[in-house]
Amino acid sequence: MSIIERILFPSVKINKTLLTQKLQNKTILITGGSFGIGEQLCHQLSEIDCHLILVARTTEKLQQIQQELLNKPATIYIFSANLSDEFQLDQLIIYLQNYSIDIVINNAGKSICRPIMKSLDRYHDFQRTMQLNYFAPVKLCLALIPQLQKNKGHFINIAAVNVLLAPTAYWAAYQASKAAFDQWLRCAQAELLINDIKVSTAYLPLVKTRMIEPTAVYRHAPTMSRQQAADHICQLMIDQKEYYKLWWALLGQLSSVLFATPWLKLMQLYLKKKKS
Ligand SMILES: NC(=O)c1ccc[n+]([C@@H]2O[C@H](COP(=O)([O-])OP(=O)(O)OC[C@H]3O[C@@H](n4cnc5c(N)ncnc54)[C@H](OP(=O)(O)O)[C@@H]3O)[C@@H](O)[C@H]2O)c1
Structure with a gap:
């Protein structure tokens, strides 16, 4: 991990005893x-005596994880589903009625980085990202509210x-779909809270996973590790805070309001230079 990464993405030390207390039998x-x-x-x-239900499309990978963790304290259940497919999402919701879910980690996601001028015949990119990053978690959350x-x-x-x-x-397709669910959840948050459901959001930076592999400019960019990201999610399970944000996110938010116009001009300059 480089010095820049240490500064930009500080790690959190998880109190394993507290985490175990929180999650035991959950x-x-x-x-x-x-x-x-x-x-x-x-x-x-x-490592904790809890029940984990893993959902994704790649059945063999889910089976491999289940096999690898066979001797661990947690019990792993797997369910293969393409959450972008309404029928498969409904099948998952039916399957989940067999459980009594305590915590939902809405993590499945799809990212697309494509210029608008190369998207003229690719309306489906926008449909696909919205389907997985917005509609699927909305439907899942609505279905699981009674259990939660x-x-x-x-x-x-x-x-x-x-x-x-x-x-x-x-980044229009990805950012719009992630922003849509973030906004949905922030609107629902007060209602969920008064119904005894805690809500947290992890605003993660670039994380070194296969998601960022196709984007050339990210190859040498500073990234958070998968373990750090998972630690921050564990910390949210412990303290149940409203969100995890990096220390510089607030500066970024302020700058994006104060310097919205210069930022737009800067992006145009960059895009023109790239085009010429
Ligand atoms: N990596 C980053 O830089 C970064 C930064 C900020 C936020 N995030 C968010 O972090 C989350 C996890 O991303 P990651 O970086 O771990 O990416 P990843 O390595 O590509 O993992 C994505 C996960 O989502 C599953 N998935 C994708 N499409 C699906 C579908 N249609 N139905 C069901 N499951 C599906 C994938 O499994 P299958 O392929 O087996 O279906 C995989 O398990 C995403 O929500 C992403 O937006 C990532």
């Missing part, structure tokens, strides 16, 4: 549990820090 749903942050989180939580209410449960959303910052060219 049932935790992790969407997107097959790779990246979700997979890492599953490995970390497998009964258990005084916790809904944790894995958002991106970008939704708090100035919009960026090429």
Whole structure:
């Protein structure tokens, strides 16, 4: 880990005793549990005597994780589903009625980085990101509210820090869909809280997972590790704070309001230079 990464992305030290106390015998749903942050989180939580339900499309990967963690204290259940597919999402919701869920980690996500001028015949990009990053968690949350209410449960959303910052060219599909669910959850938050459901959001920066691999400019950019990201999510499970944000996110938020116009001009200069 470089010095810049240490400064930009400070780690959190998890109190394992507290985490165990919080999660013992709890049932935790992790969407997107097959790779990246979700997979890492599953490995970390497998040390605790709890029930983990992992959902993702890649059945073999889910089975592999279940097999690897067979001798760990946690019990792992897997359910393969494409959450962008309304029928499969409904099947998952039916399956989840067999459980009594305490914590939902809304982590499954899809990112797309593509210029608008290369998206003219790609309306489906916008539909797909909205389907997975917005409509699926809305439907899942609505379906699980009764269980979470009964258990005084916790809904944790894995958002991106970008939704708090100035919009960026090429990221319209991803950022709009992540911002949509963030806004939905913030609107619902007060209602969920008075119904005994805690809500937390992890505004993560760039995390070293396969999600960022296709984006060339990110190859040498500072990133948070998967373990750090999973630790911050664990910390949210312990303290149940409203959100996890990096120390510089507030500066970014302020700048994105104060310097919105210069930022837009800067992006145009960059795009023109790239085009010429
Ligand atoms: N990496 C970053 O820089 C970064 C930064 C901020 C926020 N985030 C957020 O963190 C979350 C996890 O991302 P990651 O970086 O861990 O990415 P990842 O390694 O690509 O993992 C994404 C997970 O979502 C699952 N998934 C994708 N499409 C799905 C679908 N249609 N139905 C069901 N599951 C699906 C994937 O499993 P299958 O492919 O097996 O379905 C995988 O388990 C996302 O919500 C992302 O927006 C990531």
